[in-house]
Amino acid sequence: MAPEAPAPDTMLRFEAVSKTYPAYRGKPSVLALQDIDFAIPRGSITGVIGRSGAGKSSLVRLINGLEKPAAGRVVVDGRDISALAGRELRLAQRSIGMIFQHFNLLSSRSAAGNIALPLEIAGWSKSDIAARVSELLDLVDIADKRHRYPSELSGGQKQRIGIARALATRPSVLLSDEATSALDPQTTRSILDLLADINRELGVTIVLITHEMSVARQLAKEVIVLDAGHIVESGNVADIFTHPRHSITQTFLAEVLGDTVPVSLSSRLQQQAKPCDHAVIRVLIRGTDGGDRLVARLARELAIDVALLSARIDEIGGQHIGSLTLGVPGDDAGLTRVLSYLSHHRFSVERLGYVA
Amino acid sequence: MSRDLINLIVEATAESLFMVAVAASLGTLFGLPIGIFLATSRKGELFAAPAANSILGVIVNATRSTPFIILVVAIIPFTRLVAGTSIGSGAAIVPLTIAATPFIARLVEGAIREVDSGLIETASSFGASPLQVVFKVLIPEALPGLVLALTLAVVSLLGYSAMVGAVGGGGLGDLGIRYGYQRFMPDMMLAVVIVLIALVQSVQTLGDYLARRVNRRLRHR
Numbered sequence: 342m343a344p345e346a347p348a349p350d351t352m353l354r355f356e357a358v359s360k361t362y363p364a365y366r367g368k369p370s371v372l373a374l375q376d377i378d379f380a381i382p383r384g385s386i387t388g389v390i391g392r393s394g395a396g397k398s399s400l401v402r403l404i405n406g407l408e409k410p411a412a413g414r415v416v417v418d419g420r421d422i423s424a425l426a427g428r429e430l431r432l433a434q435r436s437i438g439m440i441f442q443h444f445n446l447l448s449s450r451s452a453a454g455n456i457a458l459p460l461e462i463a464g465w466s467k468s469d470i471a472a473r474v475s476e477l478l479d480l481v482d483i484a485d486k487r488h489r490y491p492s493e494l495s496g497g498q499k500q501r502i503g504i505a506r507a508l509a510t511r512p513s514v515l516l517s518d519e520a521t522s523a524l525d526p527q528t529t530r531s532i533l534d535l536l537a538d539i540n541r542e543l544g545v546t547i548v549l550i551t552h553e554m555s556v557a558r559q560l561a562k563e564v565i566v567l568d569a570g571h572i573v574e575s576g577n578v579a580d581i582f583t584h585p586r587h588s589i590t591q592t593f594l595a596e597v598l599g600d601t602v603p604v605s606l607s608s609r610l611q612q613q614a615k616p617c618d619h620a621v622i623r624v625l626i627r628g629t630d631g632g633d634r635l636v637a638r639l640a641r642e643l644a645i646d647v648a649l650l651s652a653r654i655d656e657i658g659g660q661h662i663g664s665l666t667l668g669v670p671g672d673d674a675g676l677t678r679v680l681s682y683l684s685h686h687r688f689s690v691e692r693l694g695y696v697a
Numbered sequence: 698m699s700r701d702l703i704n705l706i707v708e709a710t711a712e713s714l715f716m717v718a719v720a721a722s723l724g725t726l727f728g729l730p731i732g733i734f735l736a737t738s739r740k741g742e743l744f745a746a747p748a749a750n751s752i753l754g755v756i757v758n759a760t761r762s763t764p765f766i767i768l769v770v771a772i773i774p775f776t777r778l779v780a781g782t783s784i785g786s787g788a789a790i791v792p793l794t795i796a797a798t799p800f801i802a803r804l805v806e807g808a809i810r811e812v813d814s815g816l817i818e819t820a821s822s823f824g825a826s827p828l829q830v831v832f833k834v835l836i837p838e839a840l841p842g843l844v845l846a847l848t849l850a851v852v853s854l855l856g857y858s859a860m861v862g863a864v865g866g867g868g869l870g871d872l873g874i875r876y877g878y879q880r881f882m883p884d885m886m887l888a889v890v891i892v893l894i895a896l897v898q899s900v901q902t903l904g905d906y907l908a909r910r911v912n913r914r915l916r917h918r
């Protein structure tokens with residue numbers, strides 16, 4: 342057993358976990374995860390973000406016991422799942438539900454049949470299964486599709502069945518492995534809303550594995566950023582968004598925040614100034630620095646009418662986060678005043694060039 | 698064609714169907730588990746046993762690469778041991794089964810391997826035992842492929858069953874050789890060929906129909 346009992350409010354804990362895949366058929370051994378330490382509180386929603394190859398899949402397979410760590414322990418609901426095998430492991434796996442990017446529904450079973458699968462595996466009686474399946478079909482709001490086969494359903498409907506199936510055995514943890522990556526934005530939204538409801542109503546701890554920061558932002562309170570097998574950053578979503586420390590995190594944020602210059606603008610950018618050009622600068626808005634009122638402040642305090650070329654500002658955890666791309670008219674003197682004003686107020690600024 | 702000859706054809710057809718039906722059933726009985734094992738026992742798979750997988754693979758290949766007519770003759774002692782004789786349709790079932798088993802095993806292996814490995818992993822992550830994975834995931838998901846595999850096996854067995862006729866195995870092949878060839882009755886030969894074509898055609902049509910019926914990947918409206 343554990344040397345010290347885990348804190349009662351911890352649902353999932355990695356303790357110094359490393360995972361290597363041994364050399365096989367001429368391929369060198371791969372270090373998939375190294376020294377992973379984290380704890381996920383009961384009832385929380387936590388995002389695990391990383392690019393493909395960052396170690397997300399290994400992390401998932403360690404949590405659901407499909408693989409064993411090379412070192413360290415994976416503790417799920419107080420049980421060291423990495424130490425279990427055979428029947429004990431299979432019993433423990435029933436307390437971990439999982440949903441998948443490609444749904445992984447059996448094409449040979451109807452919606453109801455797919456939801457019944459984990460219950461059949463767990464050895465429930467026919468009548469108990471029937472009652473539970475009806476309950477679950479209602480929970481994911483898809484009761485009218487109970488006799489449909491996966492080939493007759495849309496992606497969103499398939500994922501609802503996947504969620505119902507994952508929740509069938511009343512697991513304490515729900516692992517979502519890129520569950521919305523194959524869905525359109527609107528369907529993604531509805532699936533994420535459903536997951537939020539489930540978390541709220543059933544108290545299921547949700548671990549959201551994704552390569553999309555926008556997905557994590559919509560749902561998760563805490564985020565763990567993985568890169569090349571390491572946790573490079575973790576913490577509260579708002580903190581990570583306002584103060585990203587690692588370059589990987591920053592690129593993830595850039596995708597969400599539109600920190601990229603629109604093509605229509607970047608194609609017109611020039612590096613040399615001509616008379617009457619606007620100097621183009623990009624200002625990052627992070628936190629409570631009043632960046633949302635920046636254009637008005639520049640006009641009022643410096644009497645310079647900057648042009649707003651492109652902008653994206655979101656409110657995350659009460660903080661403004663985003664970027665403004667501004668055109669500063671006139672000579673270099675105006676630009677210098679703007680830049681010194683911005684640096685005085687601790688805005689992060691990037692000079693992009695000039696446009697006519 | 699006289700009534701006697703027609704009776705001969707009917708009798709021979711019944712004999713052939715009997716041989717094929719029994720050999721196909723026994724071949725499935727042995728071939729299905731072997732095929733499932735071949736499809737799931739490589740390194741890292743459900744019943745990982747790479748050594749057993751390789752050995753079984755070699756045995757299956759050896760049996761399959763032996764020409765059927767040579768197999769029939771080579772195992773005559775074994776056939777006598779099992780059937781008590783080496784002549785007649787009953788005895789012919791022994792070599793037919795021995796030829797059908799590895800053939801069916803390979804076809805089953807192919808059909809099972811078509812099942813998305815993600816589904817195996819899904820069931821395993823729900824705590825399914827390997828046998829539960831086989832019966833709840835692999836066989837149901839591979840069913841259309843398995844039906845087509847069995848259809849192909851039955852069609853091949855019809856051909857083989859005609860071949861055992863050449864060595865006294867009875868059935869349509871026997872009829873074709875003794876009457877059509879040795880007594881030089883071209884109409885008898887033609888009748889045998891037509892019956893075989895009709896049988897193959899019906900088996901294939903039935904198999905295709907059943908495979909479509911069990912295929913839930915197609916939309917049913």
